[in-house]
Amino acid sequence: MSPTLSELEARAAEKKAAFGGDAHIVCDNLVRIYKTEGVEVVALQGLDLLIQQGELVAIVGASGSGKSTLLNVLSGLDVPTAGVARVAGTDLLSMTAKDRLRYRRDIVGFVWQQTARNLLPYLTARENVELPMKLAGKARRGRAADLLDLMGVGSCAGRKVPEMSGGEQQRVAIAVALANSPQLVLADEPTGELDSETSEEVFGALRKANGELGVTVVIVTHDPLVSERVDRTIGIRDGRTSSETLRREGVAEEYAVLDRVGRLQLPRDFMNALDMERRVRLELESDHIGVWPAREEPSDEQ
Numbered sequence: 001m002s003p004t005l006s007e008l009e010a011r012a013a014e015k016k017a018a019f020g021g022d023a024h025i026v027c028d029n030l031v032r033i034y035k036t037e038g039v040e041v042v043a044l045q046g047l048d049l050l051i052q053q054g055e056l057v058a059i060v061g062a063s064g065s066g067k068s069t070l071l072n073v074l075s076g077l078d079v080p081t082a083g084v085a086r087v088a089g090t091d092l093l094s095m096t097a098k099d100r101l102r103y104r105r106d107i108v109g110f111v112w113q114q115t116a117r118n119l120l121p122y123l124t125a126r127e128n129v130e131l132p133m134k135l136a137g138k139a140r141r142g143r144a145a146d147l148l149d150l151m152g153v154g155s156c157a158g159r160k161v162p163e164m165s166g167g168e169q170q171r172v173a174i175a176v177a178l179a180n181s182p183q184l185v186l187a188d189e190p191t192g193e194l195d196s197e198t199s200e201e202v203f204g205a206l207r208k209a210n211g212e213l214g215v216t217v218v219i220v221t222h223d224p225l226v227s228e229r230v231d232r233t234i235g236i237r238d239g240r241t242s243s244e245t246l247r248r249e250g251v252a253e254e255y256a257v258l259d260r261v262g263r264l265q266l267p268r269d270f271m272n273a274l275d276m277e278r279r280v281r282l283e284l285e286s287d288h289i290g291v292w293p294a295r296e297e298p299s300d301e302q
């Protein structure tokens with residue numbers, strides 16, 4: 001028997017209360033507006049995102065779609081204008097300066113595209129990995145060497161940055177990001193400056209961090225070698241999550257993202273194929289919603 005309207009409403013209300021639930025990363029209606037010289041740029045316009053603990057996801061989108069803004073918010077570098085952003089139970093909008101420092105030191109690790117931004121050139125790989133541990137007052141003997149080994153760059157331990165290749169530097173950078181056992185690693189175009197073979201090694205290292213240490217990994221990337229090999233790829237368009245690709249046992253399925261108020265972006269080619277514009281007719285069926293081009297009725301034009 002199909003559910004009554006009130007039953008459907010009750011179910012929807014239950015789901016709303018649980019939005020985000022115990023997800024590791026929760027963004028709910030996230031807004032980030034930049035104001036420069038009186039001009040406002042809305043970089044994130046009500047972005048919703050849920051990522052579970054231990055996931056490895058890629059974020060893709062055209063230049064200017066808001067990917068770096070999102071990563072800056074999640075890394076605690078930038079404060080959103082409105083909405084909810086929560087990582088591992090930490091509310092990123094209401095953090096004090098002290099909380100922010102602790103969050104950036106203990107909860108989250110980062111890997112940037114520019115290798116120079118990740119490592120101090122006058123220190124060896126081992127010293128680079130030890131530095132965040134020393135700053136946090138929890139240096140542990142042997143941990144730096146273990147992490148470098150795990151990332152496949154144990155042989156670089158005694159080398160300074162200019163004595164390593166770009167791919168080795170990025171793998172050392174991942175070891176640095178992991179130094180204080182963060183719950184989340186954020187990587188912004190980590191393979192952007194590398195050739196495909198080296199990209200493979202860097203992606204492999206991130207996957208190892210995820211698989212063996214259980215750390216949640218979020219990678220912003222333009223690199224298909226990365227985005228087509230994770231279980232979930234999230235597409236961002238105009239400051240909102242618009243699509244998701246899920247991969248199970250090698251089969252990729254594309255989804256549109258339905259936001260909390262019911263908006264979804266229909267793919268442009270679907271709309272063009274059926275000449276849909278301005279309004280569509282919806283019909284609720286027991287297991288799907290039908291979307292049809294609007295009938296041409298004279299009353300429509302009044």
Ligand SMILES: Nc1ncnc2c1ncn2[C@@H]1O[C@H](COP(=O)(O)OP(=O)(O)OP(=O)(O)O)[C@@H](O)[C@H]1O
Nearest residue numbers: 034036041043061062063064065066067068069070
């Ligand atoms: N500090 C800033 N001040 C003003 N506008 C900004 C600032 N940072 C980003 N923007 C604007 O916000 C929008 C989103 O930028 P963002 O850098 O997040 O995009 P992106 O998807 O990371 O792009 P790319 O792939 O080129 O790095 C753009 O219109 C950008 O110009």
